[in-house]
Amino acid sequence: MKRKGYIFSLFVFFMFVSVFIVAATHAKSVSVLEESNYDRVSLMKASNVIRNLRNAVDYGTLCAVGVDASGSPVASETGAVRTVEDAGMPFEIDVGCSLAVATVTVTTPAGDEYVLKIPS
Amino acid sequence: MMRRKGLVAILDGLLAYTVAFTAIGLVALLSTTAQEANLKTTYTLNVWAEDLADAVGMSLTDGAEDPTRWLDPDSIGDEKEAEIREALTASLGRIEARLGVQIRVEAGADTIYGDRLAGVGESATAKRFLVSSGGSVSVLKVEVGI
Numbered sequence: 001m002k003r004k005g006y007i008f009s010l011f012v013f014f015m016f017v018s019v020f021i022v023a024a025t026h027a028k029s030v031s032v033l034e035e036s037n038y039d040r041v042s043l044m045k046a047s048n049v050i051r052n053l054r055n056a057v058d059y060g061t062l063c064a065v066g067v068d069a070s071g072s073p074v075a076s077e078t079g080a081v082r083t084v085e086d087a088g089m090p091f092e093i094d095v096g097c098s099l100a101v102a103t104v105t106v107t108t109p110a111g112d113e114y115v116l117k118i119p120s
Numbered sequence: 121m122m123r124r125k126g127l128v129a130i131l132d133g134l135l136a137y138t139v140a141f142t143a144i145g146l147v148a149l150l151s152t153t154a155q156e157a158n159l160k161t162t163y164t165l166n167v168w169a170e171d172l173a174d175a176v177g178m179s180l181t182d183g184a185e186d187p188t189r190w191l192d193p194d195s196i197g198d199e200k201e202a203e204i205r206e207a208l209t210a211s212l213g214r215i216e217a218r219l220g221v222q223i224r225v226e227a228g229a230d231t232i233y234g235d236r237l238a239g240v241g242e243s244a245t246a247k248r249f250l251v252s253s254g255g256s257v258s259v260l261k262v263e264v265g266i
Binding site for chain 2: 005009012013015016019020022023026027029030033034037040041044045048049052053055091093095
């Protein structure tokens with residue numbers, strides 16, 4: 001009877017340890033997956049937007065640069081191209097232009113920003 | 121005898137704690153499994169939205185002048201625009217049925233396909249730029265919800 005009790009206790013203890021280890025390991029892997037998920041989606045969106053800017057839209061339309069009387073470039077902010085995701089939607093994408101350099105900013109739901117700049 | 125009763129009580133207590141922690145561990149495992157499924161859904165929906173945006177953008181061209189330039193539907197000829205809308209409606213309807221998702225596509229001020237997503241648990245959006253007549257820029261927006 002005593003031996004059966006010891007064996008039963010040992011069994012319960014090992015079950016606890018194994019469930020605990022599996023749960024802790026899985027929680028860690030999910031948190032790593034969550035971080036890398038945001039990275040992958042953000043960079044995918046940013047590269048797609050940049051490819052769109054380069055290939056499918058006349059870049060001069062987007063980041064038109066004028067010159068002043070002395071011939072120096074004039075910064076151009078094209079407010080029309082700033083696209084912001086609807087409220088409550090994740091992955092906010094913002095495109096701005098300044099001195100013929102387009103800046104693509106992707107903000108993840110966690111608040112991290114990925115900023116890529118592409119010159120004309 | 122008294123010592124033995126004390127030992128049994130301690131062991132009973134340990135057993136109770138062990139069972140409690142095991143139950144907590146199982147609950148935590150279930151919740152992280154659900155979280156993992158949500159993360160994979162988020163990634164998949166975003167991939168679909170981005171791919172659909174590229175596919176729709178590539179079809180919004182006039183063809184004659186510059187087949188690589190993505191145009192606002194208002195800048196495409198009426199006949200060509202009607203053909204494009206019909207083809208997109210058929211294709212996106214098939215994709216919706218196959219993937220079991222809801223899709224909505226807006227190009228500039230027009231809705232090319234779908235209604236507002238209703239009853240979806242999660243959705244993803246992809247946006248691209250389109251060239252309008254007059255040289256201004258409008259936005260192509262694709263929403264995918266499941």
